[in-house]
Amino acid sequence: MHEETVYEALVNADGEAGHWAFGTGFDDPLAGVDTTVPDGVDPADLGTYCLMLGDDALVLAQRLTQWITRAPELEEEVAIGNIALDLLGQARLLLARAGSAGVLGRSRERAGATIPDEDALAYFRDADEFRSTALVAAPDADFARAVVRLLAASAVRLAVFTRLRSSRDPVLAAIAAKGVHELAYHRDHAARWVLRLGDGTEESHRRARSAVDAVWPLLADLFTPTDVETRLAAAGVGVDPAGVRDEVRDVLGQVLGRATLPVPAWPAAAPPRGRLGQHGPELAELLGTLQGLARQHPAATW
Amino acid sequence: MSAPTLDRQPAGSPGEAALQEHFDATIAADRRIEPRDWMPEGYRKTLVRQVAQHAHSEIIGMQPEGDWLLAAPSLRRKAVLLAKVQDEAGHGLYLYSAAETLGADRADLTDKLIEGRQKYSSIFNYPTLSYADVGVIGWLVDGAAICNQVPLCRSSYGPYARAMIRVCKEESFHQRQGYELLMTMMGGTDEQRAMVQDAVDRWWWPSLMMFGPPDDESPNTAQSMAWGIKRHTNDELRQRFVDMTVPQARHLGVTLPDPDLAWDEAAGHWRFGAIDWDEFKRVIGGQGPMNAVRIARRRAARDDNAWVVEAASAYARKHEEVPA
Numbered sequence: 106m107h108e109e110t111v112y113e114a115l116v117n118a119d120g121e122a123g124h125w126a127f128g129t130g131f132d133d134p135l136a137g138v139d140t141t142v143p144d145g146v147d148p149a150d151l152g153t154y155c156l157m158l159g160d161d162a163l164v165l166a167q168r169l170t171q172w173i174t175r176a177p178e179l180e181e182e183v184a185i186g187n188i189a190l191d192l193l194g195q196a197r198l199l200l201a202r203a204g205s206a207g208v209l210g211r212s213r214e215r216a217g218a219t220i221p222d223e224d225a226l227a228y229f230r231d232a233d234e235f236r237s238t239a240l241v242a243a244p245d246a247d248f249a250r251a252v253v254r255l256l257a258a259s260a261v262r263l264a265v266f267t268r269l270r271s272s273r274d275p276v277l278a279a280i281a282a283k284g285v286h287e288l289a290y291h292r293d294h295a296a297r298w299v300l301r302l303g304d305g306t307e308e309s310h311r312r313a314r315s316a317v318d319a320v321w322p323l324l325a326d327l328f329t330p331t332d333v334e335t336r337l338a339a340a341g342v343g344v345d346p347a348g349v350r351d352e353v354r355d356v357l358g359q360v361l362g363r364a365t366l367p368v369p370a371w372p373a374a375a376p377p378r379g380r381l382g383q384h385g386p387e388l389a390e391l392l393g394t395l396q397g398l399a400r401q402h403p404a405a406t407w
Numbered sequence: 408m409s410a411p412t413l414d415r416q417p418a419g420s421p422g423e424a425a426l427q428e429h430f431d432a433t434i435a436a437d438r439r440i441e442p443r444d445w446m447p448e449g450y451r452k453t454l455v456r457q458v459a460q461h462a463h464s465e466i467i468g469m470q471p472e473g474d475w476l477l478a479a480p481s482l483r484r485k486a487v488l489l490a491k492v493q494d495e496a497g498h499g500l501y502l503y504s505a506a507e508t509l510g511a512d513r514a515d516l517t518d519k520l521i522e523g524r525q526k527y528s529s530i531f532n533y534p535t536l537s538y539a540d541v542g543v544i545g546w547l548v549d550g551a552a553i554c555n556q557v558p559l560c561r562s563s564y565g566p567y568a569r570a571m572i573r574v575c576k577e578e579s580f581h582q583r584q585g586y587e588l589l590m591t592m593m594g595g596t597d598e599q600r601a602m603v604q605d606a607v608d609r610w611w612w613p614s615l616m617m618f619g620p621p622d623d624e625s626p627n628t629a630q631s632m633a634w635g636i637k638r639h640t641n642d643e644l645r646q647r648f649v650d651m652t653v654p655q656a657r658h659l660g661v662t663l664p665d666p667d668l669a670w671d672e673a674a675g676h677w678r679f680g681a682i683d684w685d686e687f688k689r690v691i692g693g694q695g696p697m698n699a700v701r702i703a704r705r706r707a708a709r710d711d712n713a714w715v716v717e718a719a720s721a722y723a724r725k726h727e728e729v730p731a
Contacts, residue, residue: 173473173476183496194486197486200482300722406592
């Protein structure tokens with residue numbers, strides 16, 4: 106490295122604003138992509154479905170980000186950062202896709218004209234307009250809760266994305282094809298921690314067990330399809346979550362078994378409240394932090 | 408070219424004299440000292456202190472900007488900031504690893520940080536009050552860090568020098584990202600421009616303090632320069648930073664909060680006003696606005712998760728591959 110060249114580059118750092126950093130040079134993550142909605146598909150259904158998948162990713166990324174500077178080891182700071190970045194990337198693509206399908210609703214009126222669709226949707230919707238599940242919104246009481254939840258959430262998402270790769274919507278299919286590699290790593294990372302905690306010390310076993318007990322009831326509504334999902338599954342665009350339940354149950358059962366953790370009874374199916382915009386107070390609280398600054402400055406450019 | 412890798416020799420023995428001679432020749436020839444090479448105890452201690460302090464700064468430095476991760480005002484900014492804070496964790500890892508090649512132990516260094524027996528850069532003891540602080544930290548704090556660190560890519564200690572090459576490349580990226588955020592904000596609303604100016608007002612002087620005390624009050628500089636651990640004095644680097652930054656501030660459209668800032672045509676440098684070294688001493692001494700908060704967070708990460716680390720060790724012991 107030539108010392109002088111580095112200083113030179115710094116002094117001239119104002120010459121090409123916007124081209125330095127991956128992700129800073131463009132505002133529209135779908136720039137250049139054909140976003141035509143496939144024939145016979147209601148754009149509102151497609152947009153709503155993208156919100157479901159995008160909101161799950163955004164909310165889980167936010168929960169994981171709460172661990173940054175608080176993780177057990179520096180290696181884990183890096184790993185959690187990676188996983189949160191992957192999910193944030195998925196959220197950006199899916200929210201942009203939702204925007205291109207025209208489901209912006211009131212968020213577009215609340216956000217200033219300079220704010221891109223992905224941010225209008227992330228920052229200017231209220232909690233009852235979010236389509237995320239209770240599984241991703243639940244706060245982490247400790248690291249065991251964080252990794253058990255990550256295991257469950259990534260197992261479900263990986264099963265859905267694996268099928269979504271053959272979606273008739275080429276944008277969703279492309280997002281899923283990229284996402285499966287990321288999600289396979291997230292699931293593996295979480296599973297390794299569940300093994301270490303379950304089969305580690307007495308205390309870690311107790312905490313892992315209590316985390317499983319806390320997370321399992323949150324699986325109740327994940328596999329009940331909404332009408333939107335049922336219609337999109339029939340049209341070859343979306344995935345019926347009921348169809349991934351057995352696979353997820355097997356995966357989770359295997360990991361818990363190897364982790365010497367008892368597998369709780371599978372919860373009875375519940376209505377998909379989160380997908381319909383019905384949430385507990387923890388989501389509103391999370392969104393308050395996420396959205397506060399952006400909402401204070403709706404005309405600002407960031 | 409490697410030095411003899413003999414066991415430590417008793418001080419003053421003929422063996423040590425030969426080793427010292429070889430070490431001195433390596434330094435004089437501007438070659439690198441590697442982990443297995445003999446080195447004087449003072450050199451080792453000075454390096455451990457410097458590298459650990461640097462590693463601690465990376466890790467504590469995750470906090471001021473990290474405080475905005477959850478509230479970043481766009482998804483793009485959130486991703487950029489998260490990647491940056493993650494890079495800092497990575498820098499901490501390389502640097503602790505470099506310290507470990509000198510016989511130090513990461514957990515022990517972390518304990519020393521938490522107990523206040525080792526320091527970190529005083530700059531991270533100031534709060535981040537607005538999102539403009541994220542940009543200003545990138546521009547000024549990372550800019551100052553780069554000025555300090557680029558010469559360290561030629562440090563006489565190999566693992567430290569190599570770690571610094573990667574660190575500097577990433578810091579340079581962060582500096583540009585920070586500046587790009589500020590340029591964007593300056594092109595936004597009046598409120599945003601005011602946020603940027605306010606952040607510059609608060610961070611300018613602490614950034615100048617990042618280069619450490621003036622040369623005549625820097626007790627370790629002479630020896631560190633003789634050993635090739637340091638390459639320029641604190642005042643030289645500080646001047647370099649000011650000269651670099653003044654034109655950038657003008658381009659950005661902000662005023663640096665120093666009425667004495669003036670171009671010295673003869674010297675070819677920007678002259679700047681007196682630094683409040685009493686403030687520097689207060690902050691270094693633990694009396695900065697955020698010292699207690701920063702250390703408390705680091706302590707909590709260690710203590711609250713001690714059971715996780717114990718579990719991982721217990722699991723590794725149980726599942727160790729048994730040799731056939």
